[in-house]
Amino acid sequence: MAQKAKKDRAKSNAAALSNLHIGTAVVHILFLASHFFLWPRSLVAYGLLCIPSFICEYVLESSGRPRYDRATGALKSSGEDLSAQGLTEYMFDVIWITWGSLICVVLFGNWGWLLWAIIPAYGLYLGSGLLGMGRQKMAQMQGADEPAAAAPQGNRRSRRAA
Numbered sequence: 642m643a644q645k646a647k648k649d650r651a652k653s654n655a656a657a658l659s660n661l662h663i664g665t666a667v668v669h670i671l672f673l674a675s676h677f678f679l680w681p682r683s684l685v686a687y688g689l690l691c692i693p694s695f696i697c698e699y700v701l702e703s704s705g706r707p708r709y710d711r712a713t714g715a716l717k718s719s720g721e722d723l724s725a726q727g728l729t730e731y732m733f734d735v736i737w738i739t740w741g742s743l744i745c746v747v748l749f750g751n752w753g754w755l756l757w758a759i760i761p762a763y764g765l766y767l768g769s770g771l772l773g774m775g776r777q778k779m780a781q782m783q784g785a786d787e788p789a790a791a792a793p794q795g796n797r798r799s800r801r802a803a
Contacts, residue, residue: 644716647716647719648716648719650707650719650720650722651707651716651719651720653723653724654705654706654707654719654720654721654722654723655706655707657705657723657724658701658702658705658706658723661698661701661733661736662698662702664740665694665698665736665740668740668743668744669691669743671743671744671747672687672743672746672747675747680750682746682747682750682751683751683754686751686754687743687746690739690742690754690757691739691743693735693739693760694735694736694739694740697732697733697735697736698736700732701723701729701732701733704720704721705720705721705722705723705729706720707719707720708720731764731767734760734763735760738756738757738759738760739757741756742754742756742757
């Protein structure tokens with residue numbers, strides 16, 4: 642039964658990576674064709690803002706690609722789960738927003754790169770959430786060291802609120 646789960650993950654990872662590579666190729670070829678044949682766009686911005694997307698795609702490829710034994714063709718490793726939440730999900734978001742930015746640049750000009758600003762803004766949002774959780778945990782840990790406070794004095798309403 643466990644082997645079936647590995648085979649299913651390997652199949653889904655291979656399909657996801659194939660779709661990812663085809664989508665990347667189509668969007669980048671579309672951008673480069675429009676740059677050279679229709680409207681010139683900034684290749685410097687293209688190079689700088691597509692590097693994170695290429696790095697994320699490489700990391701997803703190297704960690705998620707299933708590996709097979711050359712001699713027997715048996716599955717050696719199904720790769721990491723590409724449908725996992727967290728960093729894997731964020732890497733897919735970086736790639737998809739880069740695709741959207743490229744399409745916006747083709748359609749609307751170099752102002753389309755402003756869409757790419759979503760990536761660092763979303764990263765700051767996620768980081769602030771982590772920072773808030775860390776502060777909350779520290780407050781809980783410091784509160785555990787102190788003895789429990791006595792029951793609050795006053796009427797019933799103020800005791801319920803406490």
